[in-house]
Amino acid sequence: METDTRTRILDAAESLFVRHGLDATTLRMITAEAQANLAAVNYHFGSKEALIEAVFRRRLTWLNEQRIAALTAFEAEAKGAPLKPRQIVEAFFGVAIRMAADRNGGQTFMRLLGRTYTEPTDFIRTFLAEEYAEVIARFKAAFFKALPDVPQEEFLWRFHFMMGALSYAISGADALRMLGPIDDTDPDALYARLMSFLIGGLRAPLPEVLAKPARKPRAKRAA
Amino acid sequence: METDTRTRILDAAESLFVRHGLDATTLRMITAEAQANLAAVNYHFGSKEALIEAVFRRRLTWLNEQRIAALTAFEAEAKGAPLKPRQIVEAFFGVAIRMAADRNGGQTFMRLLGRTYTEPTDFIRTFLAEEYAEVIARFKAAFFKALPDVPQEEFLWRFHFMMGALSYAISGADALRMLGPIDDTDPDALYARLMSFLIGGLRAPLPEVLAKPARKPRAKRAA
DNA sequence: AAAGGTTTCAAACGAACGTTTGAATGCTGA
DNA sequence: TCAGCATTCAAACGTTCGTTTGAAACCTTT
Numbered sequence: 201m202e203t204d205t206r207t208r209i210l211d212a213a214e215s216l217f218v219r220h221g222l223d224a225t226t227l228r229m230i231t232a233e234a235q236a237n238l239a240a241v242n243y244h245f246g247s248k249e250a251l252i253e254a255v256f257r258r259r260l261t262w263l264n265e266q267r268i269a270a271l272t273a274f275e276a277e278a279k280g281a282p283l284k285p286r287q288i289v290e291a292f293f294g295v296a297i298r299m300a301a302d303r304n305g306g307q308t309f310m311r312l313l314g315r316t317y318t319e320p321t322d323f324i325r326t327f328l329a330e331e332y333a334e335v336i337a338r339f340k341a342a343f344f345k346a347l348p349d350v351p352q353e354e355f356l357w358r359f360h361f362m363m364g365a366l367s368y369a370i371s372g373a374d375a376l377r378m379l380g381p382i383d384d385t386d387p388d389a390l391y392a393r394l395m396s397f398l399i400g401g402l403r404a405p406l407p408e409v410l411a412k413p414a415r416k417p418r419a420k421r422a423a
Numbered sequence: 424m425e426t427d428t429r430t431r432i433l434d435a436a437e438s439l440f441v442r443h444g445l446d447a448t449t450l451r452m453i454t455a456e457a458q459a460n461l462a463a464v465n466y467h468f469g470s471k472e473a474l475i476e477a478v479f480r481r482r483l484t485w486l487n488e489q490r491i492a493a494l495t496a497f498e499a500e501a502k503g504a505p506l507k508p509r510q511i512v513e514a515f516f517g518v519a520i521r522m523a524a525d526r527n528g529g530q531t532f533m534r535l536l537g538r539t540y541t542e543p544t545d546f547i548r549t550f551l552a553e554e555y556a557e558v559i560a561r562f563k564a565a566f567f568k569a570l571p572d573v574p575q576e577e578f579l580w581r582f583h584f585m586m587g588a589l590s591y592a593i594s595g596a597d598a599l600r601m602l603g604p605i606d607d608t609d610p611d612a613l614y615a616r617l618m619s620f621l622i623g624g625l626r627a628p629l630p631e632v633l634a635k636p637a638r639k640p641r642a643k644r645a646a
Numbered sequence: 647a648a649a650g651g652t653t654t655c656a657a658a659c660g661a662a663c664g665t666t667t668g669a670a671t672g673c674t675g676a
Numbered sequence: 677t678c679a680g681c682a683t684t685c686a687a688a689c690g691t692t693c694g695t696t697t698g699a700a701a702c703c704t705t706t
Contacts, residue, residue: 205653221543223446227694237655242695244653315541317598318591320444329601336602353605354616357592360599361620364591365584368541375540376583378552379559382576392630393577397584400627407615428683450664460685465665467683647706654701659694666689673682 206244208234211305213255218312218371222252222319253327256316259299259309264335266295271338282346289398292339293366297394300370301387314371317363354406362398369394429467431457434528436478441535441594445475445544476550479539482522482532487558489518494561505569512621515562516589520617523593524610537594540586577629585621592617 203211212234216225227248231238245251270291274283300310316324343355350358368375373384384390426434435457439448450471454461468474493514497506523533539547566578573581591598596607607613 219543221446223444224544226692228692237653238694239655239696240653248694315538315543318538318595320442320538320597321447325597332601340603356599356602356605357613357616358620359602360591360595361588361617363598364587364589364595365624366587367591368583368587369580372541372583372587374543374548375586376579378555379579379582380563382579389630390580393580394584396627396630397581397624401588401620401624404619404623407612407619449662451662460683461664462666462685463683471664649706650704652701652703655699657697657699659696661693661695663692664690667687669685669687671682671684674680676677676679 205234205236205240209236209241209244209251210255210258213251214305214308214312217252217255218308222316222321222324249323252324255309256313256327257331259306260313260331263296263299264331266299267292267335268338270295271342275342282348283342285343285346285402286395286399288339288342288346289362289395289402292335293362293398294391294395296366297369297387297391301390311371311373314367317367350406358402361401365394365397365401428457428459428463432459432464432467432474433478433481436474437528437531437535440475440478441531445539445542445547472546475547478532479536479550480554482529483536483554486519486522487554489522490515490558491561493518494565498565505571506565508566508569508625509618509622511562511565511569512585512618512625515558516585516621517614517618519589520592520610520614524614534594534596537590540590573629581625584624588617588620588624 209230213225213230216229216233219225220229227241228238230251231240234240241248241251245254271288274287274291296310299306301307316328319325339359340356343359344352347355369390376382376384432453436448436453439452439456442448443452450464451461453474454463457463464471464474468477494511497510497514519533522529524530539551542548562582563579566582567575570578592613599605599607
């Protein structure tokens, strides 16, 4: 066998989680694809939950380190001056898009990660919150410094929307095909498209609802 | 009992699907919350899959009818002239946001819907594609007419990104809390924020990768 | 080559799942 | 009032899940 059992299980689990979801993927499917014995999962990882965490940790830790490294590089270059929003977006989302383009497993993993942000399962939420704590703190600080005129709450929402766009850009390939025939094989084009969209949304004029009017501020008769 | 068993099951299922996901929600949890017998699900719906479809169909059909009605109203008003992009965005995303603000079940449902776009399960994908076919066709046509200068493929991607932002705006409330303490109780503010972001992204300048350069068009040394 | 620790394996475990059954109960129209 | 259909109910069905077990196989070290 080329690689050891532990790695083969991680690869098979990652791939199957993307295709069928976490719950619908059984240990029997995983061990079959990994050409390992059923008991191997519990031997090497302890439980299915622990396996899931291991699958995420293997790449997510690295991804967030890359993000922080990219941000740190920009900050060193700026010598204390605020960064340009485009640079911060690049450090956070660009790194992710690039990892999603990596044929060596990164692609599979990012599709999994994208649809896991909104996963309701408790232990996953807790796990993700821990893994993201540092990177979120760093990027929040950088953005607040770069956009001092944007209210912080306003920015957090926009960051949230940007995460949604990223998530769909990466893992919504199937949902995308619902819209019509489309080419999603060119990672450079995807990178350019998403960055352009994100910057556009981030720099959009602020909505004028910062103070709440009477009842319905803009009750358009649309529906 | 106030409502009939069928409706109580639909309500309980909807609520539990949001909290635990489709797979992790068992028929026993549903019937317990609905104060119904376990066999009632199979009696009234036939199977768990059929129940899931019923939960979605109950509100999704209505939502898409509202979207088409809103678009039709704008088009009648415009008398053959292209709509303003803002109007089309309003008709598609505004209606969804408004439904997500509706306390009477719509809120719960939209959170469920948001995280189901990327669901990998086959029968759900097929079902959603059918439910969306008409509304997608109508809105694609309207957008192409309104933005003749934007390449169609480019627009489809932006529409896809916008769906991602909408999805997170509605169902990513938990993921949002990862970013810090934030108020997501004001639907009018959410509406204004998302619309502003979406229009900004939609109208962003086109990326300059429409023709593919040599190898790496912008290989920034970011990471 | 024997010992000791690590990894694999086939088999089985109890628990929980969706579904089915057949009898009991409720409701409606003649 | 009572037949006839619709609904509810407790119980059980067969399956599949994650996990455990104890022996076999493998690999290293002396």
